[in-house]
Amino acid sequence: MVAAGHFLLGLEKAGVDFVAADMPQANRLAIGIMSVMAQHEREMISTRTKAAKRRGVKLGGDRGYVITAKARAAGKTARRAKAQARASDLAPVVKELQAAGCESLRAIAAGLEERGIPAPRCGKWSALQAARLLGAARRLSAEAYRLRNRVLLTSLTRAQATRPLANGTGGRGIEARCAYGA
8 A cells, every 4th residue: 555655656756647547537636536545544554553463452354253163053044945935935936937937047047137136145036046946936935835734733633643544454554654754
């Protein structure tokens, strides 16, 4: 930074005219004042930093915090929940696009883009993002199916759950499904 101010003042002393691309209306006076103010700001920052060091404040960089496995798992769970919520919000739109003839992942991505739906990271929708969205929607529907079955099974009474199957095998139908589905 000091070199930049020195460079500008050197150009001025040499009589070289220049135009700043980011501020073409600036004249020699404005450039000189900005250069002096920048130098003053650098000196103030240096003074504050040295004072903080004398007080024992640890400055910048790695502060030695190590993310625990529990915190990492909580972050992963939160990200997954956010993705699942987004997938459930967009599932009707994707089904509508598929019903309209968007078969490929690129076509789905283009359809989402045309509707003005922002991509996960604020860029343009890609086929890979559409595939991830469809995967999340499938996982969500599979989880919803498992949850629905669990609720249905727990709502049955014990008498209903131990009744023999009507197919004549004598097996316990609901109990068998509990072992597999729950």
